[in-house]
Amino acid sequence: MEPRSRSFYILAAFFAVFIAFLYGPTVVIGVLSxxxxxxxxxxxxxxxxxxxxxxxxxxxxxxxxxxxFRRSFLLGLLVMVATVVISVMGGxxxxxxxxxxxxxxxxxxxxxxxxSILVSLGVGLIWSRAGLDVxxxxxxxxxxxxxxxxxxxxxxxxxxxxxxxSYEEAARDQGASSWQTIRHVVLPIIAPxxxxxxxxxxxxxxDEFARTLLxxxxxxxLPLEIFGMTTNVTTPVLYALGTLTTGFSFLVIGLFLFVxxxxxxxxxxxxxxxxxxxx
Amino acid sequence: MQRTANKLSADLSGWLLSAPIALVLxxxxxxxxAMIVIVSFWGATEYSIYPDFQFENYEFLLxxxxxxxxxxxxxxxxxxxxxxxxxxxxxxxxxxxxxxRSLKWQVALFLLCTIPFWTSNIIRMISWIPFLGRNxxxxxxxxxxxxxxxxxxWLLFSDFSVILAFVHLYTLFMIVPIFNTMIRxxxxxxxxxxxxxxxxxQTVWHVVIPLAKPGIMIGTIFVVTLVMGDFxxxxxxxxxxxxxxxxxxxxDIGLLQYPSASATAVILLVTVLLVIGxxxxxxxxxxEL
Numbered sequence: 001m002e003p004r005s006r007s008f009y010i011l012a013a014f015f016a017v018f019i020a021f022l023y024g025p026t027v028v029i030g031v032l033s034x035x036x037x038x039x040x041x042x043x044x045x046x047x048x049x050x051x052x053x054x055x056x057x058x059x060x061x062x063x064x065x066x067x068x069f070r071r072s073f074l075l076g077l078l079v080m081v082a083t084v085v086i087s088v089m090g091g092x093x094x095x096x097x098x099x100x101x102x103x104x105x106x107x108x109x110x111x112x113x114x115x116s117i118l119v120s121l122g123v124g125l126i127w128s129r130a131g132l133d134v135x136x137x138x139x140x141x142x143x144x145x146x147x148x149x150x151x152x153x154x155x156x157x158x159x160x161x162x163x164x165x166s167y168e169e170a171a172r173d174q175g176a177s178s179w180q181t182i183r184h185v186v187l188p189i190i191a192p193x194x195x196x197x198x199x200x201x202x203x204x205x206x207d208e209f210a211r212t213l214l215x216x217x218x219x220x221x222l223p224l225e226i227f228g229m230t231t232n233v234t235t236p237v238l239y240a241l242g243t244l245t246t247g248f249s250f251l252v253i254g255l256f257l258f259v260x261x262x263x264x265x266x267x268x269x270x271x272x273x274x275x276x277x278x279x
Numbered sequence: 280m281q282r283t284a285n286k287l288s289a290d291l292s293g294w295l296l297s298a299p300i301a302l303v304l305x306x307x308x309x310x311x312x313a314m315i316v317i318v319s320f321w322g323a324t325e326y327s328i329y330p331d332f333q334f335e336n337y338e339f340l341l342x343x344x345x346x347x348x349x350x351x352x353x354x355x356x357x358x359x360x361x362x363x364x365x366x367x368x369x370x371x372x373x374x375x376x377x378x379x380r381s382l383k384w385q386v387a388l389f390l391l392c393t394i395p396f397w398t399s400n401i402i403r404m405i406s407w408i409p410f411l412g413r414n415x416x417x418x419x420x421x422x423x424x425x426x427x428x429x430x431x432x433w434l435l436f437s438d439f440s441v442i443l444a445f446v447h448l449y450t451l452f453m454i455v456p457i458f459n460t461m462i463r464x465x466x467x468x469x470x471x472x473x474x475x476x477x478x479x480x481q482t483v484w485h486v487v488i489p490l491a492k493p494g495i496m497i498g499t500i501f502v503v504t505l506v507m508g509d510f511x512x513x514x515x516x517x518x519x520x521x522x523x524x525x526x527x528x529x530x531d532i533g534l535l536q537y538p539s540a541s542a543t544a545v546i547l548l549v550t551v552l553l554v555i556g557x558x559x560x561x562x563x564x565x566x567e568l
Contacts, residue, residue: 011374025406032409042414090300098293111308115508117528118544122311142307203397226401242402249398
């Protein structure tokens with residue numbers, strides 16, 4: 001290998017600064033959430049304590065954030081399952097051209113780039129004119145899917161673009177039905193990507209704000225609750241909550257990455273020929 | 280006959296498999312857009328809205344100088360954020376694609392860049408307060424090094440903090456597509472350029488940038504639409520002192536002026552679609568996946 005050039009070190013320094021910029025603020029509020037009981041929103045730290053985390057558990061101080069956390073968690077799971085199932089079906093559909101496939105593709109792109117407040121406003125208007133009550137598990141769920149499905153479908157399209165159809169032909173030659181081919185050949189090969197889609201589905205829903213704003217009704221999801229707090233909570237309890245939710249997000253991301261790694265590792269060790277052609 | 284039957288069965292399976300996504304998008308995307316267009320012609324009293332067909336909402340909107348200022352502001356944020364995220368995103372993607380040599384490190388550093396995408400935007404905005412506030416870290420640093428004598432006021436709740444937050448939130452949307460096109464560039468092309476006597480910058484300018492253009496375009500589409508459609512970052516980071524189209528819509532919603540909000544929303548949507556339409560002429564998204 002050639003020695004590292006000077007530009008490598010310059011670029012590496014730039015990258016390091018960028019990472020510091022990306023994570024710096026999060027680290028700072030992580031530190032400040034351990035602010036002493038008399039401390040404020042900025043440095044200096046007046047002692048170190050768990051005071052603000054304790055505050056979080058007192059309902060009157062911050063409202064009912066635990067109920068909104070449970071709601072967001074459940075909604076995230078619902079969106080995750082729906083996103084995975086619907087995206088895989090859509091990905092399979094888009095492997096062949098069908099009448100309307102180009103139009104549908106552009107609708108998916110519109111769903112991705114449309115200003116979120118339009119989804120919120122439009123769904124809210126329809127629900128109110130129809131005399132229905134907006135609720136996070138109905139209108140909220142649908143509004144969030146308009147954000148997660150484009151990501152899920154685009155990932156599936158990328159996966160199937162690289163998918164070698166000869167595995168399926170082999171399965172069909174052996175007499176497998178189309179469902180058997182999908183169940184025993186296609187799904188095992190694309191499994192790691194499905195975990196990726198699930199990660200997108202859960203986390204994008206869990207953190208979604210704009211599309212849920214007018215579609216979740218009187219019961220807030222966690223991001224809505226947190227945003228409400230920014231206008232009336234001026235103590236580090238906000239940071240404590242931020243630290244907890246970010247920690248939770250990291251946990252979820254770590255868990256998904258771990259599962260991907262586990263699946264990959266198991267494949268290598270067991271010498272399964274999935275994704276490698278016929279052994 | 281056989282061929283038309285096959286074609287029909289291919290269509291049928293395509294329709295069945297894509298029915299769920301089509302249904303969700305019809306109910307929660309297309310119908311809401313149609314509803315907004317309809318309501319934008321309705322009338323409103325202080326407390327309620329009523330079906331009508333009048334152009335008053337548009338007339339009021341397009342006749343007010345406030346609208347044009349807000350419009351301009353929206354473009355200003357989009358342009359500034361686009362320029363900065365493009366430069367930063369390109370450099371980061373270039374470093375990852377061409378200077379990090381082992382796949383393991385590439386994956387690890389790439390993940391490091393993308394993880395914040397899966398965490399809460401609102402928390403990430405809040406986390407700038409201790410940095411930028413009057414008594415924040417940036418001001419203490421500037422004061423203690425003697426760069427300024429008094430705390431700088433424009434760090435938080437200003438255009439500066441709005442754009443900073445946008446860059447913080449959305450640079451990732453540049454990095455991912457640009458990196459994606461860069462790793463597919465044949466390394467021998469770079470070697471050929473170097474062998475032909477091109478300097479590092481010449482190689483980047485004449486070889487890497489033209490080949491990375493599709494990624495740059497996709498990143499541009501993401502960043503421009505996210506910034507133009509935003510309302511929450513502008514509201515939070517400007518301390519409600521600055522406005523863009525999204526904020527205007529949100530204000531009207533707060534006042535229950537849904538027809539007026541809808542008219543603004545229609546104009547915003549048309550603007551965004553026009554911008555995207557122009558950008559899409561330069562890139563074929565499906566071939567980039």
